[in-house]
Amino acid sequence: MASLSGLCSSSPSLKPKHDRVVIPLFHKYSLAFPTRSNSCSKLSVAGEVSADLSKTNSVGVLKKAKQGGLEKDPKALWRRYVDWLYQHKELGLYLDVSRIGFSDEFVAEMEPRFQAAFKAMEDLEKGAIANPDEGRMVGHYWLRNAKLAPKPILQVQIEKTLDAVCKFADDVISGKIKPPSYPEGRFTQILSVGIGGSALGPQFVAEALAPDNPPLKIRFIDNTDPGGIDHQVAQLGPELASTLVIVISKSGGTPETRNGLLEVQKAFREAGLDFSKQGVAITQENSLLDNTARIEGWVARFPMFDWVGGRTSEMSAVGLLPAALQGIDIREMLVGASMMDNATRSRVLKDNPAALLALCWYWACDGVGSKDMVILPYKDSLLLFSRYLQQLVMESLGKEFDLDGNRVNQGISVYGNKGSTDQHAYIQQLREGVHNFFVTFIEVLRDRPPGHDWELEPGVTCGDYLFGMLQGTRSALYANDRESVTVTVQEVTPRSVGALVALYERAVGLYASLVNINAYHQPGVEAGKKAAGEVLALQKRVLAVLNEASCKEPVEPLTLEEVAERCHAPEDIEMIYKIIEHMAANDRALIAEGDCGSPNSLKVFLGECNLDELYA
Numbered sequence: 001m002a003s004l005s006g007l008c009s010s011s012p013s014l015k016p017k018h019d020r021v022v023i024p025l026f027h028k029y030s031l032a033f034p035t036r037s038n039s040c041s042k043l044s045v046a047g048e049v050s051a052d053l054s055k056t057n058s059v060g061v062l063k064k065a066k067q068g069g070l071e072k073d074p075k076a077l078w079r080r081y082v083d084w085l086y087q088h089k090e091l092g093l094y095l096d097v098s099r100i101g102f103s104d105e106f107v108a109e110m111e112p113r114f115q116a117a118f119k120a121m122e123d124l125e126k127g128a129i130a131n132p133d134e135g136r137m138v139g140h141y142w143l144r145n146a147k148l149a150p151k152p153i154l155q156v157q158i159e160k161t162l163d164a165v166c167k168f169a170d171d172v173i174s175g176k177i178k179p180p181s182y183p184e185g186r187f188t189q190i191l192s193v194g195i196g197g198s199a200l201g202p203q204f205v206a207e208a209l210a211p212d213n214p215p216l217k218i219r220f221i222d223n224t225d226p227g228g229i230d231h232q233v234a235q236l237g238p239e240l241a242s243t244l245v246i247v248i249s250k251s252g253g254t255p256e257t258r259n260g261l262l263e264v265q266k267a268f269r270e271a272g273l274d275f276s277k278q279g280v281a282i283t284q285e286n287s288l289l290d291n292t293a294r295i296e297g298w299v300a301r302f303p304m305f306d307w308v309g310g311r312t313s314e315m316s317a318v319g320l321l322p323a324a325l326q327g328i329d330i331r332e333m334l335v336g337a338s339m340m341d342n343a344t345r346s347r348v349l350k351d352n353p354a355a356l357l358a359l360c361w362y363w364a365c366d367g368v369g370s371k372d373m374v375i376l377p378y379k380d381s382l383l384l385f386s387r388y389l390q391q392l393v394m395e396s397l398g399k400e401f402d403l404d405g406n407r408v409n410q411g412i413s414v415y416g417n418k419g420s421t422d423q424h425a426y427i428q429q430l431r432e433g434v435h436n437f438f439v440t441f442i443e444v445l446r447d448r449p450p451g452h453d454w455e456l457e458p459g460v461t462c463g464d465y466l467f468g469m470l471q472g473t474r475s476a477l478y479a480n481d482r483e484s485v486t487v488t489v490q491e492v493t494p495r496s497v498g499a500l501v502a503l504y505e506r507a508v509g510l511y512a513s514l515v516n517i518n519a520y521h522q523p524g525v526e527a528g529k530k531a532a533g534e535v536l537a538l539q540k541r542v543l544a545v546l547n548e549a550s551c552k553e554p555v556e557p558l559t560l561e562e563v564a565e566r567c568h569a570p571e572d573i574e575m576i577y578k579i580i581e582h583m584a585a586n587d588r589a590l591i592a593e594g595d596c597g598s599p600n601s602l603k604v605f606l607g608e609c610n611l612d613e614l615y616a
C-alpha cells in the first residue's frame, strides 16, 4: 500500500482510535482542470445561430459589409468621427462609435428592430410584465424618477425609501445612531454582506467615488469563502465594535449571504458584542432575512422591491445606503442616471447613446456574441466597472432560449481591468493575437482636481501619459482591424457614475430586444444553486454512512464504491470522492487509506464515531 499520511492525522480531533498507519490522502495529488474547449462549441452555436439569423436582411448586410474591412483613410475616418460623435452636453459625456465599422446600409436595416426595441422599452417603463417567466414588472428606471412609476403606491415607496436612506445615513454619520459598545463614539466601518447584484454595484461605487477619508470605511464579504470572511473580520479587529453590518439580499435566502451573516454573528458573539444593535438588512419585505432582522430587532431594515432586479439595483437602497454612509452624494448619482435615462429614451438612433452602444455590440458580435467586450477604463477609480458590467451584461444577455423558445445560446462575454495597466498584461494579444473581442475605452478628461497638476517633464504631466497610452492603444488596435468604442466623461463624479450605470442598463435592455431574449431573469444560475444543494445533501448522507460503519467494532473501512452503494447513489461516486477529498483536507475526522492516485484503492472511515447521530 502506498503511503498517504498527513492531512488526516494532523489534527488532534482526527486521531484515529484504531492503531493504523494513516497516510496522506492527497500526496502528489494535483487537481487537473479541464482545458477550455468551449470556443469550439461556441463557434458551432454561433454558426447555427447566424445561419438562422442570416435569413433576415440585417445580418446579411452585416456579413457583406464586414468583408469590406474598416475605414482607414484619415480624412474619411475623421468625417465618420464627426458624423457619429454623440454628445450629452449637460453631462459632459461623449460616445465615439467611429471605430466600429458598421455601414449606413446596416444601420438602415437595423432601424425597424430598433423601433421595436424602443417600443418594448417604453412598455417596460409603463409597467408591462417585462419579465414574463417571473411575472414581474421591471422598474429600475423609476428609482431615479419616481413619477414614472405606473402606480402611486410605488412612487410613495420609492420616495419614502430614499428619504429613509438619507436620514439614516445622516444619523449614523452625525453619531445620533451610535454603536452600543462605543456610547461616546460613532460607527466607523461598514461591513457589507451580499453577493452578485447585492455587492457589485456598491463595490464599484465605493471604489469610484468614496472620498479619501470617508465618514465610514467600507469592506465586503461577498462569498462563502471562510478564509475571505476571516480576513475581513481580522482586518476590522477592535473596530468590529464600531462596525455597521449591512446584510443585502433581495431574496433574503441566498446561501452565501446567509453564511456570511452567520459567520459575522459568530465573530460578534466571540467579541462579546450584540449583533442586533449593529445590523441592518436590505431585502424584500417578509423574506427570511427581513423576518430575522425584525424578530431580532436589528438597527434598521430597508426594502428591496420585487420589480428591481439584483443587477440593476444600484440606485435602490442596495447601492444608495452604502454610498450615502461613505459620504457620497447619492442624489447626484440619481440626477446623473435620470439625465441619462431621458437621453436614452430618444427614438432617434443617432441621438440615443444606449442605442448606439447596442448597435455597436450587435455589429461587433454579429448579433450572436461572437466577440468579447473588453472594458478598459483609463482611470484607477473605475477599476471595478468591468466587473460590475460583467454581471449586468452576462447575466442579462447570456441566455439559452429566445422569447419564442428557440435555442440561441446568446450572450456577450465581458472582461477588463484598467488602462494603462492592462497594456503591460494582455494588450499584446489584443493587438496581434486571436481576434475575438472589441474594446470599450472609458476616458476621463480631468486628471486631477484643479490646481494640483504639475509637469513631470517639459510640457507633459503624468495624466498626459495616461491620455497618450489610451489614444495610442486605440490607434494601434484599429490599425490592426480591432474595433473599439470610446465613452468619455469629464470627471468621475456621482453624476457621471450614475449616468454610466444608466447608460449600460439601457443598452443591455435594448440589445436584449434586438436579439429577442428576456434580459431580466437568470434561469441558468438556479441550476448551479440546485446542484450545490444536492452536493451538500449527499455530503450529509456520506457522513451518516461513514459514521455507521465507524461505530462498528471493529470499525469497517469502506471503499468509495461501498460508500456510494450505501448512499444509494452509485452514479455519484466521483462526487463522493470529491466530498471525501474536501473533508479530509479540512480536519473533518476522516481517515483514508490507499493510493490517492487510484481512488478505487481507497478505504475510508471516521476517526470518531458519533453514537447520538447514529441513533438519531
Ligand SMILES: O=P(O)(O)OC[C@H]1O[C@](O)(CO)[C@@H](O)[C@@H]1O
Residues within 6 Å of the ligand: 195, 196, 197, 198, 248, 249, 250, 251, 252, 253, 254, 257, 309, 310, 311, 395, 522, 525
Ligand atoms: O440579492 P440576492 O437575492 O441575495 O441575490 C444575489 C444574486 O444572486 C443572483 O440571483 C444570481 O445567483 C443574482 O441575480 C443576484 O444579484
